[in-house]
Structure formats: C-alpha cells, structure tokens
Amino acid sequence: MAEINAKQAYGILLDSVADYRARGLASSTIKGYLKPMKSWFAHNDIVLTKKVNIKGANATPTLRNEKTPEPHVLHSVWRFCDERQEATIALLAFTGVRPHTLGNYRGDDGLRIQDLPELDVDNLTGKATFTTIPARVIVREGLSKTTGYESLLCEEGCAKLKAYLEKRMRNGEKITAQSAVISDDFGAGRTMTTKAICKIVRKAFRHAGFPWRPYILRRYFDTRMGQALAKAEIGLLDEWVQFWMGHQGDIEAVYRLHKKLSDSLLEQMRDGYQRASELMLQTLSFHRDDARMLQREFRATALSMLGFSSDEIKSVDLDKMTTEELQELVKRKLNFGGGTGNGNGRRQIVVTAKEARDYINNRGWMFKGSMATGEVVIEEPA
Secondary structure (H helix, E strand, O other): OOOOOHHHHHHHHHHHHHHHHHOOOOHHHHHHHHHHHHHHHHHOOOOOOOOOOOOOOOOOHHHOOOOOOOHHHHHOOHHHOOHHHHHHHHHHHHHOOOHHHHOOOOOOOOOEHHHOOOEEEEOOOOEEEEOOOOEEEEEOHHHOOOOOEEEEEOHHHHHHHHHHHHHHHHOOOOOOOOOEOOOOOOOOOOOOOHHHHHHHHHHHHHHHOOOOOOOHHHHHHHHHHHHHHOOHHHOOOHHHHHHHOOOOOOHHHHHHHOOOOOHHHHHHHHHHHHHHHHHHHOOOOOOOOHHHHHHHHHHHHHHHHOOOOHHHHHOOOOOOOOHHHHHHHHHHHHOOOOOOEOOOOOEEEEEOHHHHHHHHHHHOOEEEEEOOOOOEEEEOOO
16 A cells, blocks of 8 residues: 555545445544544655545534533442542542543553652551642643643542542552552552543443543533632632643743742642632532631622622632731722721812812812812711
8 A cells, every 4th residue: 555646545535434434433533534544645655635525524413412410410420430430530520631641542651649749658557648638630741732730639539539549558559659540450550541541431421321421521620610710709710720621821821830830829729729629529518617618708799799800809818818808908999098088988189179169069078178279178978
C-alpha cells in the first residue's frame, strides 16, 4: 500500500466510508476510523488533495439525550461499587479530571500518590490520612492535554479514596510515592490504561442500571460548578473552575494560575471549592456547622438587597467577616459615617444659597451653617 498513488489512496478512503456506513456505524465514528488511515498515507508521502466528506461527521447522536445526573442520582451508584470503583468515580466527578489523568493510553503513567501532597500513607499502621481537606490534586504536564494544573478533592472524595488505599494496604500492598492512585489488580501499585479506567467506571454504571459514559463525570463536575457560580454567596470565580478542569483560559488566567500558585490564592480557591462542594457537588451532606451556612446565605441575601452586585459579594469572605466588618462594609456602600458626614450617619453637603432653599423647603434637608464664600452647609434628613 505504501507504493499506491494519491488517487488510489483516495479511492480506498471512499470505499471505507461506504463499507462502514453499510455496517451501520455513526458518521463521527467513521471520521475517527479514517484518521489513522490518513496519517499513515501522509507518513508514506502519499499526499491527498481531495477532501473526504462524511455527512454528519460532527454530530453526536448517541449523546443528544444524555442528561447530567443530579447528586442524589450519582449517590445511588455507590451501592453497586467496590472500593476501587468508588475511588475512581469520586476522583473523576469531584475533581473534574479526564480519565486519561488516572491512567494514560499505554498504561505506563497516571496519577500517583506523590501527586496528592496532602495525603499521608503509613504502611505500618495501614492508615491513609489527608492533612488538609479539600485536598490538592496535582495534574502533571504529561497527564494533561495542555500544561500542568491543579484541582481539589472534597471531603466525600477523600473518604472514598482513603477507604480504597487502606484496603490495598490490608491486602499486603506497600504503597509508596510512586504508587498509582488507581492501580491494577496485581497489588504492585502499577498504573492502568485509560481504557481499563473507563471499563471500571462503565461496569459500575451498568450494574446500577445507567447507560452513561465515563466522561459524564467530568460533565457532572462542570455542570455543578457552573451552578455554584450563579450563587454569589459561594464566592466562586469562573477562571478557577476552568483551571481545575485543565482549560487554558485567557492570557491573564495563564499568568495568574498556570504558574506556581501563591499560598494566599490557593487558600482562596480552597475556600471557594469547599463552599461549592458542600452545596452543589457532593452526594452526601458533610455540613459540620449548619448555622454557618445559613449565616452566609443570609448575609449574601442582605447585601444583595442593599444594592451590592454579585461581584462585590464574591469579593468578600462572608464566613470569616465579623459583624463589625460587615457593618463597616455596608456603611461605606451607603456612604454613612464618611468624611462628609457629622458622625450621626447623616450626610452633609455644601450648596449655593439658591440650592439650599430648594433642599430645605422641598426635600426636608436641615440648615447647618454658612460659609465665608456665601455657600451653605445642609444636612440630609434623618
């Protein structure tokens, strides 16, 4: 075949399309099958000048009716899973990483214990402990479609992963920094292929009675975080969500996020993720302080009613702000107690004598004094 000409190669592609259509394959599948053929021809200097048109090649008929699950629906899958399936699903759904991150195409690399810097594994006691939750998940450059990035794992996800790792240690495996987070069945901590990772997830879905693809878990993360963005009291930023999903973003996001994160920015992101995971992401409620959550929602609603925009509400930490700090924030917004006031919360302004007449007679303002320039100081009504 390496000796055929471009016209003959083009004919082979057309015949292949006709054959695949006769078998009933989708157009998008046929398009995928032609890619390696075209690549092989190009490698052998067979240059195709004509384009092979495949009607509906960009359509996805099998995904048209695919619906992203709600948290309670995803929760129903857990009882059909073993520990490895639970940990795999939790990592994909709660961090937003691609299946390729857990194990690459060849199975020679994937997410390793060293990529979770806040995870401590003690083989002597058989315990796995997260020193900080939500826990950081570092996606190395080789495991990403673009540059390396970071994500976070919520409390429910940490619990699932902890149970899985401790089971591996009980079975005699010695887990090291180089051990795979999701490993094969042979107890040596080796990474798995992307195909094997997807098979683990798909098997759990089928046992639970759902026809989902494994990739729906990444859609779950994206959808739930998108809903969290609409809630100002959570304080989540869109560029953070894009970063957690490994998207490149604009140039500003590249310089701010895709370099080494500062400690202060990391903690801001962790706090935002924590609030979002509590309300939108987890399938179980892990609220340790319901009063704190109610206070945050009440404060956000109150600030919104007082004229604060969603961006202004997101810019403050409603959990850590004291009552006095909140009062001062409101005063500044409403211009109470500022430099133009007299300390009683009422604003004072300087106007001409003609303007003062209108303010006093028609608007209820009070006369406070005259100035050498002939202007008048008046105070707004209580």
